[in-house]
Amino acid sequence: MSELIAAFHFLRPLWLLALPLLLALAWTYHRQRDPRQLLGSLIAPHLLPHLLVAAQQHRRRLQPAPLLLLLVVLSVLALAGPSWQKQPTPFASEDATLMIVLRVAESMQSGDIKPSRMERARNKIHDLLALRQGARSGLIAYAGSAHRVTPPTADARLLEQMAAALQPDVMPRDGDALSDALQLASTEIARSGGNGSILLITDSVSPAALKGLDTQTGSKALPPLQILAPVASTATAAQTGVRSAAQQFDARLQIISADDSDVSTIKQHILSATSAQLADGEQWRDDGWLLLPFIAVGLLAWAVKGWRGEWA
Numbered sequence: 001m002s003e004l005i006a007a008f009h010f011l012r013p014l015w016l017l018a019l020p021l022l023l024a025l026a027w028t029y030h031r032q033r034d035p036r037q038l039l040g041s042l043i044a045p046h047l048l049p050h051l052l053v054a055a056q057q058h059r060r061r062l063q064p065a066p067l068l069l070l071l072v073v074l075s076v077l078a079l080a081g082p083s084w085q086k087q088p089t090p091f092a093s094e095d096a097t098l099m100i101v102l103r104v105a106e107s108m109q110s111g112d113i114k115p116s117r118m119e120r121a122r123n124k125i126h127d128l129l130a131l132r133q134g135a136r137s138g139l140i141a142y143a144g145s146a147h148r149v150t151p152p153t154a155d156a157r158l159l160e161q162m163a164a165a166l167q168p169d170v171m172p173r174d175g176d177a178l179s180d181a182l183q184l185a186s187t188e189i190a191r192s193g194g195n196g197s198i199l200l201i202t203d204s205v206s207p208a209a210l211k212g213l214d215t216q217t218g219s220k221a222l223p224p225l226q227i228l229a230p231v232a233s234t235a236t237a238a239q240t241g242v243r244s245a246a247q248q249f250d251a252r253l254q255i256i257s258a259d260d261s262d263v264s265t266i267k268q269h270i271l272s273a274t275s276a277q278l279a280d281g282e283q284w285r286d287d288g289w290l291l292l293p294f295i296a297v298g299l300l301a302w303a304v305k306g307w308r309g310e311w312a
Contacts, residue, residue, distance in 0.1 A: 004084050011081030011286055018076050026069045064307060071298045078288035078295070085285055097152045097196030098137045098270060099185035099223075100125060100159075104166045105143045105174065107203050107240075108230070113256065117230040120256055121201045122163050124228060127263045128199070129156040132270075138188050141166050144175025146184050152192045176209040178202070178245070182222055189223050197224040197273045199266060200251075203231050204240035213248055224273030225251040226266055 010016065102125075108118040129137060136152040139159050149162045168174075182198065189196040227246050229237045234255055237243045246253035252269055254262050301307055 008082070008084040009284075011083050011284060013080060015076055015080040019073065022069065022072055022076070026065075029065060062301075064301070067298055067301055071295050074291050074295050074298075078291040081286045081288050082290075083284040083287055085287075086283065096135065096270065097189050097192045098128075098132065098135065099140060099152070099188050099196065099198050100128075100137060101140045101142065101178075101181045101185050101198060101200045101202075102163065102166065103143070103176075103178075103202035103204070104141045104168055104171050105176075105204075106168050109168065110203070112232045112236075113230060117203050118166075121228075121230045122160075124201070124230075124256060124263055125163055126160055127260055128266060129159065131263060131267045136192065138185075138192075139163060140181050140185050140188070141171070142177050142181035143168065143171040144173035144177055145171070146177050146181035147171075148184060148188065152188060152196075176204075176206040178205060178209040179212040182213075182225070186222050197226070197270050198222065199270075200225060200227045200245075201230065202227065202242060202245075203229060205242055205245040207241065210241060210244055210248065213245065222249070224270075225249050226269055226273075227251050227253045228256060228262065228266065229253060230256045 102121060104118075108116070108121065110117050113120055125139075133156070134154055136154050137156070137159055138152040139149040139162055141147050141149050149166070150159050153159065178200075182200070185198045189198070227242060227249075229242045231237050231240065231242070234243070234253075237253065237255060243253060245251075254266060256262055
C-alpha cells in the first residue's frame with residue numbers, strides 16, 4: 001500500500017489548477033443563494049433562523065448544485081490522469097527488429113545432422129520467421145568477411161529466398177569474421193530504431209575470432225544476443241568454440257533440436273530481451289477512466305422528475 005501511495009501522481013497535473021476556480025465559483029454561488037445573506041440586512045438576526053426553518057424542511061438533502069460540483073471535480077481529476085502503476089510500452093517485443101547472423105562456411109555443409117547443418121539452419125530461420133509474422137528481421141552472412149544480405153524487413157519470404165541462395169562458394173573468402181558480423185548487425189539495429197536483438201547461427205567460432213571479440217563487441221556494447229548452434233550436441237558446441245563465445249558474450253546458447261522447441265524458446269527470449277531494453281521506456285497507465293462510472297451514475301440524477309426544478 002505504501003508503494004502505491006508513493007507512486008501515485010497525476011499525468012496531467014495542470015488540470016488541477018481548475019479546482020480552486022471551481023471552489024471559488026461554488027462559494028460565490030452559495031453566498032448569492034443563501035437566504036441568510038439575502039435577508040440578513042432586512043430581518044433581525046435573532047429572528048431569521050426561525051423564519052427559515054419551515055422553508056427549508058421540504059428541500060431534498062442532495063441538491064443539483066452540490067452534485068454538479070462533485071461531478072465536475074471528479075471530471076477534472078479524471079482529466080488530470082491519476083496514475084500509480086506502469087504499463088508495457090505499446091512498441092514492445094513483437095515488432096522489435098531481429099538480425100540473424102548466419103555463418104556460411106564449409107563446416108556448415110557437414111552432415112552430422114541431417115540433411116546438413118546449413119539446411120537445418122535455413123529450416124529454423126523459416127520456423128522462427130513464421131512465429132514472428134509481421135515483425136522485421138534482417139540477415140547477415142559471414143565467413144572471412146561480413147555482408148548484409150537483407151536489411152530489416154517484414155517480408156519473410158524475401159529473407160528466406162536470400163538465405164536459400166547462400167552457399168560457401170559465394171563468400172569472398174574463408175575465415176571467421178564474427179566480430180565484423182556482430183558489429184554490422186548492431187549497426188543495422190541502431191539504424192532501425194535501436195530496439196532489437198541478434199540471433200547468431202554458427203557451428204563454430206575459431207580461436208582467432210574469440211580473441212577478436214574484445215570489449216568493443218562485448219555483451220555490454222551489443223544488443224541482446226542469442227546463439228543457435230546447428231550441431232549434434234552440447235559437447236560439439238564446446239569443442240568448436242561456440243560455448244566459449246556464448247560465455248564471453250553472456251549469451252544464451254541453444255542447441256538445434258529436431259522439433260520446434262528451440263525456435264519457440266528463442267522467440268520467448270527475444271520478447272524478454274526487447275522488453276528489458278524498453279524497461280526504462282515504460283509508460284505510466286492513465287487510470288482516470290475509473291472515475292467515469294461514478295460520473296455517469298451522478299448524471300442520472302438529471303433524469304429524475306422535478307430535479308431541474310430544485311435550481312429555482
